[in-house]
Amino acid sequence: GPDPLITEPQDWAMITGEPVDATPYGMPIKYEADVIRRNVPWLTADPISSINFTPIHALDGTITPQGCAFERHHSGAIELRKEDYRLMINGLVDKPLVFSYADLERFPRENHVYFCECAANTGMEWAGAQLNGSQFTHGMIHNMEYSGITLRSLLEEAGLTAAGDLADKWVYVEGADASSNGRSIPMEKALDDVLVAFKANGEALRMEHGYPVRLVVPGWEGNMWVKWLRRIEVTDHPVESREETSKYTDTLADGTSRKWTWVMDAKSVVTSPSPQVPITHGPGPLVITGLAWSGRGAISGVDVSIDGGKTWSKARLAKPGEDKALTRFYLDIVWDGSEMLLQSRAHDETGYVQPTKAQLREVRGENSVYHNNCIQTWWVKENGESENVEVS
């Protein structure tokens, strides 16, 4: 029969809606209230020093709204006013300087879209398939448009003559929060594309993303993107801080560990269908979609397999891949209603091809913890539901 939603006048077609200013800074409509960050309580001792996950399964396009972009704090997110903000540059510079927030706004500004991925993203999957949902397996990632100034411009303002040969120099960066998280960055990277950012997606950084100022280290592990940035020191040695020795180092099968594994390898994941996004429409046209990225540059292509890697098809990129930013891919198929072992495989502009978990384990064993960029498999069942699995 005829659809009453069409044939009968509905409330929203008769009664007026909310006025402007009902929510001066809006939230998503209540029907989207399940599109939120989530954490895995057993993962850490305390939510103050923890991480949560971006609901990538429920997003489309490539830009992550700040309000659902994953958070990682080591001693909680702090409230730091712009007026109380100070940034110091010291060490091997010609003149140590202190900048106010207002000073930073007077340097020439740039805008760039970059992904930020925690080195531990997919880390719980090293030893086996663990978590059901791309939010949990791949959600330690976000992708935003940053407005800020180059780290190079600040270093040049302080002067690098005193540093002499820059080839073996480092830049140590640290935050103003109680963890005072600090990392060492080689000078070459510091002078290349690192940003000191104050806006993301056009608005001020949210508290949880380092308001008022954070570091952006394109393509490199998220822990280096120091939030609440308060100090930049030019040194002739890496500090070898806790976060670059005891953490964020990759232990191989023989017990030796790789350090300074900063760049994030090419990676991709199908976000829909996936365990949190079952197919509800039955056989017929089906949009398979997901995200791909590489810390080494732009994504050049993405392949999708529906048979667990026996055969692969080239997916359609929504836009040509961009440097160190997320790329959205689609594969439009007619689903016959049978089981699928759904995978995606990223290629980047350096010719790197995303490896299988077996290939990664061959080199790195199962105890690496960090930098797991393996091909992910979803077992899509006849009823449209999916499960995280590993395949031979």
Place this chain on the structure above:
Amino acid sequence: EKLGLGREALPEEVAAWNHDIGPQGQGLPVGSGSVEDGEMIFSDNCASCHGEFAEGAGNWPKLAGGEGSLADKDPLKTVGSYWPYLSTVYDYVRRSMPFGAAQTMSDNDVYAITAYILYSNYLVEDDFVLSNENFLDVEMPNAGGFIIDDREAAEAHFWGEACYENCKESVEITKRAAVLDVTPQEETGDTVEADSATSEEMPAQVAEAAAEAEAPVEEAAAVVAAFDADLAAKGENVFKKCKACHQVGEGAKNKTGPILNGVYMAPVAHIDGFKYSKDFASAHDEGVIWDDAHLTEFLAKPKAVYKKTKMSFAGLKKDDDIVAVIEYLKSVSQ
């Protein structure tokens, strides 16, 4: 070319922030600390999370043990088994610890804690004194255990052609996440919606009080005292300093410290089943109550009141903060 922005950093400003310690001891302050002193300082400030012997508590990091485990399945990475540089311990303890009271330790106390962590890993004897002078003499067992990122060489085969047809003969499922079943249950939007609806209608403080008022009274409330909502709100802000260890409100759980619901006018050590220090237990037996005077005294300098308290927090410096936080505790005790 320079823009002439910013101002010169003063030497005392650089000295206040420039605290990083390099692997060759760069930046170490002059000073020393003994294992003996470290044991006491560690017990007071660190043991509630890391265990009396640095063996770890709950999900908090273990700082000792794990020797020879790095090539095992699930290696135990501790200062003794994994950390390549002792400088990292000093740098990290001084910058980030204790959790919730960072950057409050004296340089000598940090030496003592570092010495105790070495001792708990059997790397020094019990009469050892660590100083800036002998710092580099300590040998870290895993100092040689690291190589610099070699992915471009060791994983060179990941660059190349990809297969598209007949890539493998058969495919079997070898592992399933459903077997482990460790995915957290998703909270649906309903909860979020309900919460935001409440907060839109009334200020959080009132909402919380209202919610508690509706809840059935489990036991006779100690004394119901009226509270100043504005002052309590100020106190809630001060309470952020306590949140690393203490939870309040609905669904609060004991963490490093006990739940503080109902603490106002309650007997000392008011939570059954929480492991309090001996000091607390005896005060409980003597019938000491957390009234205004006692809370004020304790919050100003916890260790002056209870010498053995496990609470590492040094105390609130401002009287206004103490008054506000007590008002807040009052509000969560209704």
